[in-house]
Amino acid sequence: MALVKKESVDNTEEKGQPAQKRHVLRGPGGLLEQLNDPTPQVRRWAIRDLSAFAEAVKPLCQHLKSEPVEVVREAVFTSLATIGGREVVECLVPLLRSEDAAMRNNAIEVLQQLPEEMESHMEMLLEDEDVDVRGFAIDIMNGLGHAKIPEWLATLLTTEEDLNVCAKAAESLAEVGLPTHIPALQGLLRRFPDVPYLTFTVELAIRRIAAGNGG
Amino acid sequence: MVVEMSVFNRDEFEKFRDFFYRKTGIWFDDKKFDFVERRIEERMSAVAYDSFRSYFAFLRMDFKGGEMEQLTNLLTVNETYFYREEYQFKCLVNSVLDEVARRKKPGEAIRIWSVPCSTGEEPYSIALYLLEHWPAINDRDVAIMASDIDTVVLSKAKRGIYGVRSLQNLPESVREHYFSARPGRDEWEISNDIKEAIEFSQVNLNDLQSHKQMRNFDVIFCRNVLIYFDEVSRRKVAEGLFDAMNPGGFILLGHSESMSRISPLFRVRKFPDAMIYQKPLTL
Numbered sequence: 325m326a327l328v329k330k331e332s333v334d335n336t337e338e339k340g341q342p343a344q345k346r347h348v349l350r351g352p353g354g355l356l357e358q359l360n361d362p363t364p365q366v367r368r369w370a371i372r373d374l375s376a377f378a379e380a381v382k383p384l385c386q387h388l389k390s391e392p393v394e395v396v397r398e399a400v401f402t403s404l405a406t407i408g409g410r411e412v413v414e415c416l417v418p419l420l421r422s423e424d425a426a427m428r429n430n431a432i433e434v435l436q437q438l439p440e441e442m443e444s445h446m447e448m449l450l451e452d453e454d455v456d457v458r459g460f461a462i463d464i465m466n467g468l469g470h471a472k473i474p475e476w477l478a479t480l481l482t483t484e485e486d487l488n489v490c491a492k493a494a495e496s497l498a499e500v501g502l503p504t505h506i507p508a509l510q511g512l513l514r515r516f517p518d519v520p521y522l523t524f525t526v527e528l529a530i531r532r533i534a535a536g537n538g539g
Numbered sequence: 540m541v542v543e544m545s546v547f548n549r550d551e552f553e554k555f556r557d558f559f560y561r562k563t564g565i566w567f568d569d570k571k572f573d574f575v576e577r578r579i580e581e582r583m584s585a586v587a588y589d590s591f592r593s594y595f596a597f598l599r600m601d602f603k604g605g606e607m608e609q610l611t612n613l614l615t616v617n618e619t620y621f622y623r624e625e626y627q628f629k630c631l632v633n634s635v636l637d638e639v640a641r642r643k644k645p646g647e648a649i650r651i652w653s654v655p656c657s658t659g660e661e662p663y664s665i666a667l668y669l670l671e672h673w674p675a676i677n678d679r680d681v682a683i684m685a686s687d688i689d690t691v692v693l694s695k696a697k698r699g700i701y702g703v704r705s706l707q708n709l710p711e712s713v714r715e716h717y718f719s720a721r722p723g724r725d726e727w728e729i730s731n732d733i734k735e736a737i738e739f740s741q742v743n744l745n746d747l748q749s750h751k752q753m754r755n756f757d758v759i760f761c762r763n764v765l766i767y768f769d770e771v772s773r774r775k776v777a778e779g780l781f782d783a784m785n786p787g788g789f790i791l792l793g794h795s796e797s798m799s800r801i802s803p804l805f806r807v808r809k810f811p812d813a814m815i816y817q818k819p820l821t822l
Contacts, residue, residue, distance in 0.1 A: 327736035469600040535550030536592040
């Protein structure tokens, strides 16, 4: 017994594990059928291979609703992130209302990677009746590379009534804020006086914004 | 008198480090201000931005990760050497391998993958550490695979010739036992027995097809590479590594990297020598 060199890379597969026969790219039809396979690992592999097919977005989104195994759902989100595009965004935005925190967090992570496709949804999300959805919209912005983020946050500051959403927006502005945001940030302190964590967040944001402008 | 203008002030440094930490898991304390500033200045010059504010906006918009990768390269130490982050090798021989061995059938080899392996210091370190510090190597077969995307570094790895700097952390007894000095050069060559024990191959972690055949690993060393990927690639790589592992397999990342920030697929395991990640025994 000792250090041994394996025979060859191709011999690394063990018998009796169908999910490991992966040498050839498979077509979407067979892969979609495998979404119903009883073995989670087979479903995971099918989902990962489906990331090469844009037409798989709808079936993958549909599969999310019924897939019981977390690590398989993870693979769905990764494949959707890989495919990208408007259809993915339309499929994932409704998940922001999911009761399942993992679903919501995964949706947020993928949506953060699709800035152009998110643009048309963002204003709507920031005006959503559900305060949680408005908060998630800011979470998305925190990882989104989009030029309109300062503008969206500025609008939010003038209309948002929820303290926690305002605090989240102020926190984001500490990173992306412009001098034009400072009056609205100061306005938050007047609207929500005597809230220590908001005061801290707003003051930090103002300091960091001013710092870049010789303030 | 020449007055050096600062690229950014303390508040902007803090803004940058919060952002960089969120993206990479790497935190710069206050003492690193000058180090960070110099490197940001270098990148600002390379991409022709004359203010930190505009460069930072550009960096933040760089969701494909090109500029982020360049900057991360500058802000991290890419040096590789034998026994780097040795506490992880200790964890391997003191805790991980015994647990893996208990799950193995008689005669079944333990499989370890070093990826990316760069010029070979990591896979050879694994081999040396097992031979020196894991007595069960006398009763167990262990196969070590090593992969990198770069064929130039793979060639160097296969040659197994290293300068003094690479070997600086190796105990002299280990160097004497497993290496031979190259006449007239300040270099050492690792023994053929060790070279032949490692299977090298080219693999692009970011390409699913490229590493589909890399399977059934019990331990993966994937250190200091995930920080360079954009978010989607990081997720994809984590998925790929997960599928490359046996149930209950372990993955070791670089000291600043956190799998929990990338993917919930793995469970954290705390051992006396290190905190590492494990693929659950059942899906």
